[in-house]
Amino acid sequence: MPEVEHNQIAAFAADKVNLPAAKAKEHREQVNRLRERLQAKINEDPGFSLVKMLHAGSVAKGTALKTVNDLDTAVYVKKADAPDDDRNLVPWLADRLFEAAPPNMTRDQFQEEDHCVTVNFKGSGLNVDVVPVLYEGQPDDVGYLVNKRTGDRLLTSITLHLQFIRARKNEHGVDFAQLIRLTKWWKRQAVTDDPDFKFKSFMIELLWAHLADAGLDLSDYPTALEEFFLYVVRTEFDDIISFTDFSSVAELPDRRTAPIEVIDPVNPDNNVAVRYDAAGKKRIVEACQDAFDALSEARYATTKTRAVDAWQSVLGPSFRG
Ligand SMILES: Nc1ncnc2c1ncn2[C@@H]1O[C@H](COP(=O)(O)OP(=O)(O)OP(=O)(O)O)[C@@H](O)[C@H]1O
Ligand SMILES: [Mg+2]
Incomplete structure (x- = not known):
């Protein structure tokens, strides 16, 4: 033996590696609150350029480690409305996310990275990374996901993953x-x-x-x-x-x-x-x-x-x- x-x-x-279930739930709820805010804005303003937010990373998949330090989300963006270049796309996305934010949040909490926006929750909670998906209404949420590290445009679907x-x-x-x-x-x-x-x-x-x-x-x-x-x-x-x-x-x-x-x-x-x-x-x-x-x-x-x-x-x- x-x-x-x-x-x-x-x-x-169970003891050292896994993100405890209660923590995972907390993190998912945090993403859900952000998503619900965004959805409310989308519902009240049909011309808004953002379409929806999906929770994409390991916490969503149930494969997160205890050491997880960010939450990955994808925000679907109307492709025709979005600037092409990440140098313009990222600030534009940060502005749109801020427009949909609760009144107690400030613009500087929507931090512009090279290819994504990091939403900083002061005090409690993890930061939420928001990558854009350039979306043209394809079924199954298929669109161009912007890789948050490389900026590569990947035709794929978070939902199908x-x-x-x-x-x-x-x-x-x-x-x-x-x-x-x-x-x-x-x-x-x-x-x-x-x-x-x-x-x-x-x-x-x-x-x-x-x-x-x-x-x-x-x-x-x-x-x-x-x-x-x-x-x-x-x-x-x-x-x-x-x-x-x-x-x-x-x-x-x-x-x-x-x-x-x-x-x-x-x-x-x-x-x-x-x-x-x-x-x-x-x-x-x-x-x-x-x-x-x-x-x-x-x-x-x-x-x-x-x-x-x-x-x-x-x-x-x-x-x-
Ligand atoms: N090259 C890629 N092609 C298509 N989809 C990708 C690609 N890379 C990442 N994704 C999407 O992003 C999600 C997150 O994957 P990623 O490997 O970045 O980290 P993670 O699962 O959140 O793990 P970690 O615990 O390391 O943060 C994947 O489940 C997938 O939906
Ligand atoms: Mg991740």
Whole structure:
């Protein structure tokens, strides 16, 4: 029997990794209040350029870590009304959001970032990042999402992404989201070791969806995590990862030339990993190799201390066994 087993990892996740349910509820309510304000403004002014707000990030998906420090939202914007360039679009969006704000908020609480607006809630609550979605009335909330870090315009749908994640959660129960959170937690440790390390949360989620869809047993966390890391080490992203939730097989692309191809379930032309170059891929594969080696060592360690040490290299020093 391994010295560290599923139950210890599950207990660690519940205690240290997961955003507690009450906190998640608080955060969702905070977003809802902002959304309701905005909706009231939209209802009273049909000519208003904003269409709706959706809660988009990990708190909405149920994959947030305890360390979450912002809430991601997408505000649908009438494309014809919006300036094209982010240097004009972002201040314009901040002005519109301020117009819809409660009277006790000031304009400087709508902080203009390069590609999004950050709404600062003084005192309590997390900041809310608002990214624009340039929208022309397409069904299923499909529009051009502005990536908050890069400014890339991505034709996609937040609503269908939430559906995609929800479908796996329904099928696999808590294990699906838990393994995502554990993997994101590992990623945080990897970033501590190497500040340039990048492995986007949405990519991690899509990789887990791919493995779950392929029938991987998610019920034993040490084994499932080993399989995740092994998958990356074994394939080195030579496979294209894509899904048929919203596309037919015929619509899915063949593997092209990008170092990593993880295809957006909503838009076959959108490679979620487009920003990763060969060096970025190499970093991920190496980090997964290290994690896989550590978990193998933990599995066969003959003392508890050794097993815990190995797990600590994956989950960080707060893991005590
Ligand atoms: N490249 C992309 N293509 C399409 N949609 C994207 C892309 N990147 C992000 N998204 C959308 O934004 C949402 C947020 O994803 P992201 O990876 O930025 O962070 P997150 O899930 O909030 O995790 P974290 O806990 O790291 O903040 C995704 O669920 C998806 O709907
Ligand atoms: Mg987020």
